Amino acid sequence: MTMKRYPIAIALAVAGSFAGCWTGGVIQLFSCDDPCYGLDPYECDDPCATCEGECLPPPLLGYDDPILLWTGEAAEEAAVPECPPEAPGLVFDGYGGFEADHVCPECRCTEPSCELPGGLTGSASAACDGTTPTSFDAPAGWSGACTAPAAVGSGELGSLLIQAPTVSGCAPANDAGAAPPELPAPWTVRARGCSGEAGVHTCREPGKMCVAAPVPRPTGFAMCVRYLRPGAPECPAEYPELREIYREFDDTRSCTPCGCGPLEGSACTALVSAYEDEGCSALLGAETVTLAGPKCVAGPELRIESMEARWIKDEPGTCAATGGVAVGEATPKGATFFCCQSDEVIAVP
Incomplete structure (x- = not known):
């Protein structure tokens, strides 16, 4: 850690309580009322504060600071959790696991019937x-x-x-003129990123930074760093899991209208x-x-x-249903790559 150094003969005239430690022949003195007196913020690790979150390895060059990233199999918005109070800032919302194909409801025809004269x-x-x-x-x-x-x-x-008798009743059971059916969400993964303020320089372990997070970490949340450069990264050992998430998508999916073919076998x-x-x-x-x-x-x-x-x-015979063919697709846009720790691992501050 970096702190203000005072010669051994300095008079303890500053108001407040002091503590000290011996390092290389110099006594390092600090006051918890003003532990960084005379130092620039980037030079000072506050020896009196504790990390209100998790102590994690800082990201490598090309990555953003760590955030809490929730991912889950959630097609319904109600299943997406709110950001925890310790990290209340919503910094990312996205989707993943896009389905290449979609299934349309099966078209059916009403049963025909013989009608008397x-x-x-x-x-x-x-x-x-x-x-x-x-x-x-x-x-x-x-x-x-x-x-x-x-x-x-x-x-x-x-x-x-x-x-003569007639045959009637062979018609689409689905309204052929209605709007296409509402299709399920095209993604299988929903993601949400959360962040909060923390004393970055409050970790006792050298080379680690404090990241705002609840302890223990909520289910489904992992500590992740976002890759800031184009393309997909090779994740570092500290954040080994690669997750590909998209911010938006174009949805042109639909189903062809239902109809009925000619009667056969009447x-x-x-x-x-x-x-x-x-x-x-x-x-x-x-x-x-x-x-x-x-x-x-x-x-x-x-x-x-x-x-x-x-x-x-x-x-009365039968008539084959037509239509109900899947057309169009959901195309994800704007890939964002995150490198994450396992969401099963909880860091200890």
């Missing part, structure tokens, strides 16, 4: 091509149960057109029966209809007062 259409002609057709509509969401639409009098119909066949009474007892006739199209049934003086239907083949 919407009803019958009566015509005065025998070819279902009358100019004034009469509709016998089934109720909405018809299950095929007996229903009695409005009837017409006998002799007014020469044919009945049985509408086979819907219904048996539709028409009755002359309102209770589906007096059968007029029954015909099968498929997805191929409607069917015309001719006959003189057709009279219909009720109808019902049932499935012979109910195979």
Whole structure:
């Protein structure tokens, strides 16, 4: 340590309490009221103060002073700790462990379904091509149960057109027009650097400096020095662990919109029966209809007062989901390199 030296014959006339030590034939005297009297600050190690933190090796040329650096696997901001009271200054916030790829939510399509014919259409002609057709509509969401639409009098119909079944319900389960889904944070490591004021020259060990820090050191915090030159350093033995952290990043990640491909393998066949009474007892006739199209049934003086239907083949098929493809990437910017002591090692002042 460096301190004011007084000859052995000096009169102890200075007010306050004094202490002394013998070094090379000279008595070194100092007063704890003013231990650095007459010296420049860089020349004086205060012999009366103690290190309020950790005594650490000073950084080599090209590195900044040591700071407390917290790193952890934290995608949520709530998991990032505040700087401790002993080192309250926030000097660095950053991210690391960027994921090269991202995963999009799986696109899905609603299940298609076979839908029964919407009803019958009566015509005065025998070819279902009358100019004034009469509709016998089934109720909405018809299950095929007996229903009695409005009837017409006998002799007014020469044919009945049985509408074809349809397939519906194959649509994206995800809103194709919505904004891309919110993707998780692209980093796996979150970092925060903290510093505080400490009496740098208060360590008893030669060649060490005092760094503000709580003792014991909180979990996840390590003492680190930031590399100030371009490129990645080869960390010194005193701070052997290299950590690469970024201050910011560009995020162009997104997912292509969801959609549904064409229906495949659909086979819907219904048996539709028409009755002359309102209770589906007096059968007029029954015909099968498929997805191929409607069917015309001719006959003189057709009279219909009720109808019902049932499935012979109910195979709506499938449609493949499209979209949900990951595009873009998260690109880190501004690499900062820290050389750190192990966060499992706690320095003793």
